[in-house]
Amino acid sequence: xxxxxxxxxxxxxxxxxxxxxxxxxxxxxxxxxxxxxxxxxxxxxxxxxxxxxxxxxxxxxxxxxxxxxxxxxxxxxxxxxxxxxxxxxxxxxxx
Amino acid sequence: xxxxxxxxxxxxxxxxxxxxxxxxxxxxxxxxxxxxxxxxxxxxxxxxxxxxxxxxxxxxxxxxxxxxxxxxxxxxxxxxxxxxxxxxxxxxxxxxxxxxxxxxxxxxxxxxxxxxxxxxxxxxxxxxxxxxxxxxxxxxxxxxxxxxxxxxxxxxxxxxxxxxxxxxxxxxxxxxxxxxxxxxxxxxxxxxxxxxxxxxxxxxxxxxxxxxx
Amino acid sequence: xxxxxxxxxxxxxxxxxxxxxxxxxxxxxxxxxxxxxxxxxxxxxxxxxxxxxxxxxxxxxxxxxxxxxxxxxxxxxxxxxxxxxxxxxxxxxxxxxxxxxxxxxxxxxxxxxxxxxxxxxxxxxxxxxxxxxxxxxxxxxxxxxxxxxxxxxxxxxxxxxxxxxxxxxxxxxxxxxxxxxxxxxxxxxxxxxxxxxxxxxxxxxxxxxxxxxxxxxxxxxxxxxxxxxxxxxxxxxxxxxxxxxxxxxxxxxxxxxxxxxxxxxxxxxxxxxxxxxxxxxxxxxxxxxxxxxxxxxxxxxxxxxxxxxxxxxxxxxxxxxxxxxxxxxxxxxxxxxxxxxxxxxxxxxxxxxxxxxxxxxxxxxxxxxxxxxxxxxxxxxxxxxxxxxxxxxxxxxxxxxxxxxxxxxxxxxxxxxxxxxxxxxxxxxxxxxxxxxxxxxxxxxxxxxxxxxxxxxxxxxxxxxxxxxxxxxxxxxxxxxxxxxxxxxxxxxxxxxxxxxxxxxxxxxxxxxxxxxxxxxxxxxxxxxxx
Numbered sequence: 019x020x021x022x023x024x025x026x027x028x029x030x031x032x033x034x035x036x037x038x039x040x041x042x043x044x045x046x047x048x049x050x051x052x053x054x055x056x057x058x059x060x061x062x063x064x065x066x067x068x069x070x071x072x073x074x075x076x077x078x079x080x081x082x083x084x085x086x087x088x089x090x091x092x093x094x095x096x097x098x099x100x101x102x103x104x105x106x107x108x109x110x111x112x113x
Numbered sequence: 114x115x116x117x118x119x120x121x122x123x124x125x126x127x128x129x130x131x132x133x134x135x136x137x138x139x140x141x142x143x144x145x146x147x148x149x150x151x152x153x154x155x156x157x158x159x160x161x162x163x164x165x166x167x168x169x170x171x172x173x174x175x176x177x178x179x180x181x182x183x184x185x186x187x188x189x190x191x192x193x194x195x196x197x198x199x200x201x202x203x204x205x206x207x208x209x210x211x212x213x214x215x216x217x218x219x220x221x222x223x224x225x226x227x228x229x230x231x232x233x234x235x236x237x238x239x240x241x242x243x244x245x246x247x248x249x250x251x252x253x254x255x256x257x258x259x260x261x262x263x264x265x266x267x268x269x270x271x272x273x274x275x276x277x278x279x280x281x282x283x284x285x286x287x288x289x290x291x292x293x294x295x296x297x298x299x300x301x302x303x304x305x306x307x308x309x310x311x312x313x314x315x316x317x318x319x320x321x322x323x324x325x326x
Numbered sequence: 327x328x329x330x331x332x333x334x335x336x337x338x339x340x341x342x343x344x345x346x347x348x349x350x351x352x353x354x355x356x357x358x359x360x361x362x363x364x365x366x367x368x369x370x371x372x373x374x375x376x377x378x379x380x381x382x383x384x385x386x387x388x389x390x391x392x393x394x395x396x397x398x399x400x401x402x403x404x405x406x407x408x409x410x411x412x413x414x415x416x417x418x419x420x421x422x423x424x425x426x427x428x429x430x431x432x433x434x435x436x437x438x439x440x441x442x443x444x445x446x447x448x449x450x451x452x453x454x455x456x457x458x459x460x461x462x463x464x465x466x467x468x469x470x471x472x473x474x475x476x477x478x479x480x481x482x483x484x485x486x487x488x489x490x491x492x493x494x495x496x497x498x499x500x501x502x503x504x505x506x507x508x509x510x511x512x513x514x515x516x517x518x519x520x521x522x523x524x525x526x527x528x529x530x531x532x533x534x535x536x537x538x539x540x541x542x543x544x545x546x547x548x549x550x551x552x553x554x555x556x557x558x559x560x561x562x563x564x565x566x567x568x569x570x571x572x573x574x575x576x577x578x579x580x581x582x583x584x585x586x587x588x589x590x591x592x593x594x595x596x597x598x599x600x601x602x603x604x605x606x607x608x609x610x611x612x613x614x615x616x617x618x619x620x621x622x623x624x625x626x627x628x629x630x631x632x633x634x635x636x637x638x639x640x641x642x643x644x645x646x647x648x649x650x651x652x653x654x655x656x657x658x659x660x661x662x663x664x665x666x667x668x669x670x671x672x673x674x675x676x677x678x679x680x681x682x683x684x685x686x687x688x689x690x691x692x693x694x695x696x697x698x699x700x701x702x703x704x705x706x707x708x709x710x711x712x713x714x715x716x717x718x719x720x721x722x723x724x725x726x727x728x729x730x731x732x733x734x735x736x737x738x739x740x741x742x743x744x745x746x747x748x749x750x751x752x753x754x755x756x757x758x759x760x761x762x763x764x765x766x767x768x769x770x771x772x773x774x775x776x777x778x779x780x781x782x783x784x785x786x787x788x789x790x791x792x793x794x795x796x797x798x799x800x801x802x803x804x805x806x807x808x809x810x811x812x813x814x815x816x817x818x819x820x821x822x823x824x825x826x827x828x829x830x831x832x833x834x835x836x837x838x839x840x841x842x843x844x845x846x847x848x849x850x851x852x853x854x855x856x857x
Contacts, residue, residue: 023203024196024199024200025200026197026200029193029196029197029200030193032193032196033189033190033192033193036189036192037186037189040182040185040186040189043319043320043324044182044324046324047178047320047323047324047326048326055324055326056325059320059324060317060320060321062320063316063317063319063320066189066313066316067313067316067317070192070309070312070313070316071309071313073196074192074193074195074196074305074309075305075306075309075310076199080137081134083138083505084134084137084138084141087138087141087142087145088141088144088145090145090533091144091145091146091147091148091149091152091533092148094145094148094149094152094533094620095148095149095152095155095156097620097621098149098152098153098156098537098569098570098573099156099159101621101623101624101636101639101640102156102160102569102573103159103160103163104633104635104636104639105565105569105624105632105633105636106160106163106164106633107633108633108634108635108636109631109632109633109636110633111164111563112164124429124430125423125428125429125430125431125432125434125503125507126507127843131506134506135432135433135502135505135506135507138501138502138505138506139432139433139436139498139499139502142497142498142501142502142532143494143498145532145533146494146498146532146533146535146536147536149533149534149536149537149540150536150537150539150540151540152536152537152540153536153537153540153541153544153570154540154544156570157544157555157566157570160563160566161555161561161562164561165561168561241551242551242553242554242560243551243552243553244552246553254559254560254561255560255561257553257560258555258560258561258562261547261551261553261554261555261560262555265544265547265555269543
């Protein structure tokens with residue numbers, strides 16, 4: 019019994035989902051969303067990236083250790099952003 | 114003697130499965146480094162967008178929305194074909210591998226063509242930061258800062274695309290020499306991971322640069 | 327009855343091609359050893375000129391311009407072309423596959439490529455040096471480096487940028503090697519502590535170096551375009567550079583010290599003939615240092631105009647990161663207690679490490695204290711602190727490791743008495759060089775100045791005298807190690823009677839490391855060792 023793996027059907031379905039999300043994000047840029055624009059567009063981007071990671075890059079079919087490696091970079095990027103903004107938010111730097 | 118010219122290295126692996134997992138761990142580690150490499154630019158972008166939101170809107174409006182959107186579609190499509198190439202090599206279907214790699218390559222080249230056309234337009238209109246910057250808008254220095262980030266981030270991405278095109282050309286050559294197949298699929302899987310990741314970088318660049326309103 | 331002895335890795339090919347195109351991790355380790363020795367000599371020469379200049383209060387040997395270029399050369403070359411690769415790329419490459427019972431690292435071709443990338447980076451840096459050097463300091467602070475400096479910043483930044491990829495490749499290789507190529511029975515809980523340290527180091531190599539890379543690239547872009555993101559004219563913040571730079575450069579110091587700590591753990595166990603006290607805690611401390619090391623970079627920016635609140639947070643986190651290091655010092659001490667101690671050269675270096683690293687570490691905690699740092703920042707106090715860690719710590723550990731694994735590297739013993747004398751010379755010379763600098767810094771002598779008030783001269787003379795002794799101490803191993811490579815007394819598989827898979831195979835190591843894959847059935851420090 020072959021282990022679960024990526025199939026052509028999943029590829030095409032994933033692609034369709036990605037294109038739908040692309041259309042959504044392009045539309046959202048022109049919609050009157052106000053302060054929600056940035057979270058929406060970034061949220062859609064995150065969703066697209068998750069789809070690429072999980073299906074095209076086949077994380078769905080990999081063992082846990084590989085998934086940890088995949089996510090580690092984002093966690094560390096979080097450290098950069100958090101502590102950096104800890105400085106800027108408390109410094110009174112903005113003109 | 115372990116000399117690449119006369120002897121291959123004594124493989125440190127005891128079976129294919131171990132080698133395959135090692136390859137995946139290695140490639141994902143490399144992708145983690147790329148997340149931090151681009152991450153420095155994303156961190157800088159985050160800082161200045163927080164500091165100068167109006168200037169970023171102005172800058173974003175001066176980019177070519179439709180080229181950016183089209184290019185995003187082009188890259189997503191190229192990822193589809195790259196995923197199909199990965200399936201093809203594991204099924205040992207060399208013909209399918211050839212045309213899916215070719216399609217990926219062409220779409221990647223199309224992306225770069227559109228991108229360089231975009232740069233050309235930007236240069237003509239005086240968007241390039243530095244001595245030739247001539248956008249007359251409120252908060253022009255901060256708009257110039259946005260443009261610097263735009264060129265740095267898309268430029269770095271384009272450099273990665275060029276390397277990716279080279280890698281795909283290498284795969285096409287390997288396939289031509291019948292050196293790819295169900296039991297030798299690692300080059301395709303690894304290049305595919307790289308290509309998808311570069312696509313993911315663009316997936317984020319697109320809203321951050323083109324959709325700031 | 328075993329078959330004919332397999333060729334050792336040194337005998338397997340004598341042509342230049344067999345070395346320059348090798349995929350054997352042991353030969354690659356030696357290629358790195360030659361390279362870093364060369365760069366060390368260049369950086370040491372710059373230091374010698376600086377110390378000679380500092381014999382007198384007046385700037386009479388070199389101009390201030392030249393002095394700036396000397397300390398930049400010294401810092402850049404020592405950090406990126408000696409210390410960062412030292413233990414990982416030489417001893418790590420050589421020992422790791424042996425220690426885990428593998429035939430090679432996970433990606434041998436990537437390993438060779440990493441050496442060539444390193445040499446390419448070195449070439450760019452040498453070019454920058456030969457063309458007149460850079461005067462920004464190894465820290466490349468903006469806006470000086472990005473806008474105002476007229477020196478060869480781009481070439482030197484390119485050299486470091488390229489060398490960074492070598493670091494990443496090495497770290498990547500070690501991570502995958504340790505995960506996937508351990509011999510049967512070698513579980514994580516049985517891993518020698520050198521491997522735990524190297525694993526933690528590799529994580530830092532892989533996650534911190536890319537941020538340095540992008541930061542250097544941004545400086546180069548700013549010099550190209552004439553404007554950039556660190557430029558206040560565009561509303562940019564020069565401090566952003568410092569955040570990004572130190573995000574790498576603080577973890578970088580853990581890249582430099584963690585491998586040394588790993589070496590010390592191995593040596594202490596071997597020469598006290600005892601398991602390392604608190605194995606699990608030491609292993610956990612290695613990982614803790616690796617992770618916590620990423621959270622403290624702002625302590626390099628206390629007086630930079632960084633937010634005071636952020637400063638408090640970074641200060642507290644910096645105190646925290648000292649804890650696992652201190653735990654290791656207690657652990658080594660407890661290992662020595664009631665051990666069967668013998669004072670061969672590696673042990674001398676390890677003992678020296680413990681003392682000097684402790685001084686360096688304690689002064690580090692002092693520097694992490696905001697109030698103290700305001701007084702001594704950018705003085706010789708800081709210079710002394712980091713040299714205690716990097717020279718008194720990392721270089722001593724490197725020397726200890728070279729001597730410890732020397733029989734495995736060349737199948738011969740180094741001469742013990744010259745080696746001990748050299749170790750003592752280095753220890754004395756080092757302290758005489760750098761202890762006066764703590765006092766100088768506390769008294770207010772700033773770093774990176776080639777002139778100083780006359781009341782500082784006596785201590786400066788002591789420091790320079792110490793540097794001369796230190797120099798002699800470093801020359802001695804260069805001579806006797808080279809001699810012993812060809813003429814030393816032949817060594818058997820395990821001259822120290824130590825535990826570890828590397829000692830279960832011949833000296834020098836066979837080409838493919840082991841005739842048969844070893845099987846591990848015990849924990850790492852199973853003393854006493856059965857002959």
